Amino acid sequence: MKERHSFGGSIGFVLAAAGSAVGLGNIWRFPYFAAKDGGGLFLLVYLILLFTFGFTLLITEVAIGRKTLQGPLTAYDKIKKGWKPLGVISCIVPVIIMPYYCVIGGWVLKYCFVFLGGQGTAAAEDGYFGGYITSTTQPLVLTIVFLAICAIIVILGVNKGIEASSKIIMPILIVLVLIISVFALTITHTDAEGITRTGMEGLKIYLIPNLEGLTFATLLNVIVDAMGQLFFSLSVAMGIMVAYGSYVSKEANLQKSVMQIQLFDTAIAFLAGVMIIPAIYAFAGTEGMSAGPGLMFVSLPKIFASMGSIGIIMGILFFVMVLFAAVTSAVSVMEAVVSSLMDQFHMSRKKAAFIEGGIALIGGIFVCLGYNKMYFEVTLPTGTTGQLLDIMDYISNNLLMPLGAILTCILIGWVAKPKTIEDEITLNGEKFGFHKMYVVMIKFVAPIMLTVLLLESAGVLRLFM
Numbered sequence: 001m002k003e004r005h006s007f008g009g010s011i012g013f014v015l016a017a018a019g020s021a022v023g024l025g026n027i028w029r030f031p032y033f034a035a036k037d038g039g040g041l042f043l044l045v046y047l048i049l050l051f052t053f054g055f056t057l058l059i060t061e062v063a064i065g066r067k068t069l070q071g072p073l074t075a076y077d078k079i080k081k082g083w084k085p086l087g088v089i090s091c092i093v094p095v096i097i098m099p100y101y102c103v104i105g106g107w108v109l110k111y112c113f114v115f116l117g118g119q120g121t122a123a124a125e126d127g128y129f130g131g132y133i134t135s136t137t138q139p140l141v142l143t144i145v146f147l148a149i150c151a152i153i154v155i156l157g158v159n160k161g162i163e164a165s166s167k168i169i170m171p172i173l174i175v176l177v178l179i180i181s182v183f184a185l186t187i188t189h190t191d192a193e194g195i196t197r198t199g200m201e202g203l204k205i206y207l208i209p210n211l212e213g214l215t216f217a218t219l220l221n222v223i224v225d226a227m228g229q230l231f232f233s234l235s236v237a238m239g240i241m242v243a244y245g246s247y248v249s250k251e252a253n254l255q256k257s258v259m260q261i262q263l264f265d266t267a268i269a270f271l272a273g274v275m276i277i278p279a280i281y282a283f284a285g286t287e288g289m290s291a292g293p294g295l296m297f298v299s300l301p302k303i304f305a306s307m308g309s310i311g312i313i314m315g316i317l318f319f320v321m322v323l324f325a326a327v328t329s330a331v332s333v334m335e336a337v338v339s340s341l342m343d344q345f346h347m348s349r350k351k352a353a354f355i356e357g358g359i360a361l362i363g364g365i366f367v368c369l370g371y372n373k374m375y376f377e378v379t380l381p382t383g384t385t386g387q388l389l390d391i392m393d394y395i396s397n398n399l400l401m402p403l404g405a406i407l408t409c410i411l412i413g414w415v416a417k418p419k420t421i422e423d424e425i426t427l428n429g430e431k432f433g434f435h436k437m438y439v440v441m442i443k444f445v446a447p448i449m450l451t452v453l454l455l456e457s458a459g460v461l462r463l464f465m
Helices: 010-021 024-028 030-036 040-068 072-079 084-116 128-133 138-185 199-207 216-233 240-245 254-284 293-306 309-345 349-369 388-415 419-425 435-457
Strands: 188-190 196-198
Touching: 010 138, 010 240, 010 254, 010 309, 024 030, 024 216, 024 254, 024 293, 024 309, 030 040, 030 199, 030 216, 030 254, 040 072, 040 199, 040 216, 040 240, 040 254, 040 388, 040 419, 040 435, 072 084, 072 240, 072 309, 072 388, 084 128, 084 138, 084 293, 084 309, 084 349, 084 388, 128 138, 128 293, 138 199, 138 254, 138 309, 138 349, 188 254, 196 199, 196 254, 199 254, 216 254, 216 388, 216 435, 240 309, 254 293, 254 419, 293 309, 309 349, 349 388, 388 435, 419 435
Parallel strands: none
Antiparallel strands: 188 196
C-alpha cells in the first residue's frame, strides 16, 4: 500500500486547518451576530462554547482521521463496521458546498479586480452587485478561475500544495486583518445630520455586553446563534478535519494542535468584528449591520467609497484578504472529497481532483444560472427567501452538517466509546486534561445542543418561540 503523505510538522497542520476554518463565515457572519446579539454577550457565550462544545467536535474529527489514516468517506467504517452511511453524509456535504463556494469565490475575485482597477466607487453604486451576479458570462468565467486556483493547490498535494500555500497565505492574511482592524478604529465620520460617530465608539458596542431587555428567550437565541456560528466556523461535520487529521503525524500532540486551531480561528473571527463593526457603525450607525453577501458586497463598498482615496486602498486590502480566506477554505472543502475518492477507489490524486473539479464546475454553472436564466425563489424553513445557492447552502449547512455531527457523537459517545478517541489523543503519553469534560460533552451535551441546532435550522423551534 502506498505510504500516505503527511504534513511536514504541527505548524503546517495548524495553518492548513486554521486556513480551512477561517473562511467567509468568520468575515460575513460573526460580526453580524456579535452586533445583533449584544456585542460582548455574544463573545462571552461564543468563547465558553468554543472551549467545550467546539473543542469536543474538533478533536474528535481530527483524531478519527489520524487513527484511521482515511478520508471521511471510509474513516467511520474503520472506526466501527456498518457506519459507512455517516462517511457518505460527511462526503456529500463538501460535494454540495464546493460549487457554490467557487461561485462566491468568483464574486470576491471580481471585487478584487474592481478595486485594483481603481473602480471602487462604481462598486458602491446601488444595484451594482445585483447587476453583476445576474449577468451571464463574467460570473461563470471567474467561478472557473477560482476553481482552477483551488484545483492546482490540491493537485500539488498535501506538502507542496496545501501546506506550502497555507504557510504563505495565512501570515499575509493575518497582517492584512491587523492593518484593516487598526485603521477601522481610527475612523471618524460626520453624517448629513451633523452626528459624528467614531470607530472607537463602534468598538465599545462590539466589546461591552448589552444586557438591556435580556430575557431567557433572547439568551437562548444568543446561545443558538453562537453555537451555529461556531459549528460552521470550525469546519466540523464537513469531512475536512477528518481528511486533514489523516495527514497529521503520529508524533504530533493532537490536543495542543486543536487548541491552536481554535485560538487562530477565534482571533480572526474576533478581528473580523474589529474590522467591520467600527467601520459600519461610524458610517451607518447600528442599523447598518447586515450579514452575508449584503454586508461584504454592498455595505462595505459604500463605506470604502465614503472614505475617499484611502477607501480604495482599504478596499483592495480587504478583498485580497477575503480572497485568501476563501481560497484556503475552498481548498480544504475540495480536499475532503479528493481524499475520500483516493481512499475509496484507490485512484491518483490528479484523477480524483479532476473528478471533483468536474462536479464542482457543473454545479457552479447551475448556481450561476440560478441568478439569471434559471432564477426562482423559495421560502426556506428558516423563514428566509432563497435561490439555488441558498437551497444548496441550507441542505448542506443547516441539515446534513448537524445530522452528521449528531451521528458522530452517537458513534463515539455510545458505540465505539470515548476511549477510542482518547487513546489516539494520548498516543505518545500525553496527558488528556479535558478527559471528564470530553466524555460528558460527546455523550450528552453535544448531541443535545446539536439536536437543538438541527431543530432551529429545520424551522421547528420557530413554531415554539
